[in-house]
Amino acid sequence: MYIFGASGHGKVVISALESRGIHISGVFDDNEALKTCLHYPVKVYNEIEDHHDNSFIIAIGDNVVREKVYERLGRGAWYGVVIHEKAVVNDYIRYEEGTVVMASATVQPGTQLGKHVIINTSAVVDHDCLIGDFVHIAPRATLCGGVQVGKGSLVGAGSTVLPGIQIGENCTIGAGATVLRNVNDGETVYGVVK
Template sequence: MKLNVINGMYIYGASGHAKVVISGVESQGIGIVKVFDDNPECTSCLGYSVSFWDAGEYEEGGLMVIAIGENGIRKRVVERLGAKITYGKVFHDKSIISKYVKLGEGTVVMAGAIIQPEVRVGDHVIINTGAAVDHDCKIEDFVHIAPSATLCGNVHVGKGSLIGAGSVVIPGISIGENCVIGAGATVLRNVSDGETVYGVVK
């Protein structure tokens, strides 16, 4: 799968997560137009100059990705920037994405991630390094699937939830909105909205 970008991408965020997003863009031979951040003391990221956000430096129609790992902050930035921003998608050249997958705007897929057929991914989702998403999963907006997490087949993840690093969700499970699945957890039951769970969840 290739990025459909002509003039490069805009990146909003200049933290460690942004470095991984930028690496994904570069892996496909695409340039970075501008990197923005809300911290005026942040001036450089991977050699790119970082600017405090100024709408005048964004060319209307240019593709942007919000490179912020925390779901709530990412959502607030999208809401603050408003409808004039056009969002792109980033998938690292070393990710594996079935042609039968649907990815929403602003979504990023990192190196080593695998997404299998008939998966539906919402807007501004992170499928992080080495994560595996098997067939027929549905991932809603502003979700973060952390490094090496595994969603087995037909899993549903609600808006704003975090699936922690190295966790495993067995087939057919439903995870509600704004949930936290702790790192290394094994999820054997449905998880209700707002729950935080760790360990073997049964």
């Protein structure tokens, strides 16, 4: 599997892959100053000989940048899925290409994860949640049952979203927020959101 992104998030993705014994064929980044990521040498993207014979994970935490890289690699590329061996992912969920679930995260039954979603370290996604493409659920964030999160949104570290809440597209939920109401497209909220 190829990893695109050699910064901090790339390290965590590599760790998750290694926890499953998945072979890493190469690590790539646009930043030519990055020479290694953990013990892997980093190459610039144009050094990939042929990416059609291997899968990718885009290991970039920023939702906008992750989507731009996806568009650049092309829709014909094959994307893997990474679920850390210490994550708790129920058998009755559905996830799409590029999804990454980190250590100690929990994803409960009836949940649907879109493309290139990040469920980060110790995050909780309870039953029947609908998570759109390119969403990032940050470390220790909690989505109670039936929450919907629109494409490109960030649910910040340590935040809590109460049951049945709908978060629109391209929203930012600040770290530590408690979300008690629906959040409109493009909205940034923090603190107690009511």
